Amino acid sequence: MDFRKFWSVACLALLFSASPSISDHGLAFGYEVPQPGEDLAYDLAQAAQNPVANVISLPFQNNTNFNFGPLEKTQNILNIQPVIPFSLGQNWNLITRTILPVISQPSLFPGDDRTFGLGDTVFTAFLSPASPGRIIWGAGPVLLLPSATDEKLGTEQWGAGPSVVALTTRGPWLFGVLANHIWSFAGDSSRSDVNQTLIQPFINYNFPGGWFLTSSPIITANWEADSNQTWTVPLGGGGGRLFFIGRQPVNVAAQAFYNVEKPDFGADWSLRLSVQFLFPR
Secondary structure: OOHHHHHHHHHHHHHHHOHHHHHHHOOOOOOOOOOOOOOHHHHHHHHHOOOOOOOEEEEEEEEEEEEEOOOOEEEEEEEEOOEEEEEEOOOEEEEEEEEEEEEEEOOOOOOOOOEEEEOOEEEEEEEEEOOOOOOEEEEEEEEEEOOOOOHHHOOOEEEEEEEEEEEEEEOOEEEEEEEEEEEEEEEOOOOOOOEEEEEEEEEEEEOHHHEEEEEOOOEEEEOOOOHHHOEEEEEEEEEEEEEEEOOEEEEEEEEEEEEEEOOOOOOOEEEEEEEEEEEOO
16 A cells, blocks of 8 residues: 555545634634643543534544455555534534545455545534533434545445434443434435445543543444345444643544454454544633
8 A cells, every 4th residue: 555645645635624614613722721630631531532522623533444355455444534513502502523534445356456545425413402411412414425536435326314322421431322324315326225324332431631441333234235244243442542732632542343243245353543633612
């Protein structure tokens, strides 16, 4: 893989997908300096784990999938995921999340070349109460946009569906679930329809100083596939820490997953490394 090309495309994707939106609304770096006895890293770590937190963030999530495809090679997907909240009056927030994948796809048959480029974009908008109760929740639409730069890297379909998230905290524990379903409604008629469910349970245990343990497997079901090829179910987890570079909060984490259920050519296991920049207001 040409890593210079990989990071060049990633940076271009970041500029076009994240920078205009963030700069239009500004980045508020002026959060309060923690007082004696306060643990700002602990609080921000919990905010980073909340999909509908009212915090601008810019996560980079790199997923390396091992033994993928019929030739059992390595696939790499870097997800650029800007999260931008908007206030809708005093009672509601709209939390937008865009996932733009940068994919390095291995050859799928002898003589085939590795394919590199952008995959399809997934955009979600969660409507969430500005002052939630014990249960924090959000709901809204999810959209699939055919932005892939190569037909091997995307579906060539437009899709939409519902998305929901619910979570709660109990002392150092934060746990919940995010789910969505996408149906295709337009696109290349020669390509397969999209009819896919995503379920992501997440559980975190936070320690003082920003350290945490985490597990957030992404379970998917492709309802267009045969019944014995429908589900991908990973098990695993890892840990991480939120720390500061100067005044900039940075959240890093590493997780490993083994797929206990997968299609024939799905990856056996995967390694997820993430770096998330937070911009508290």
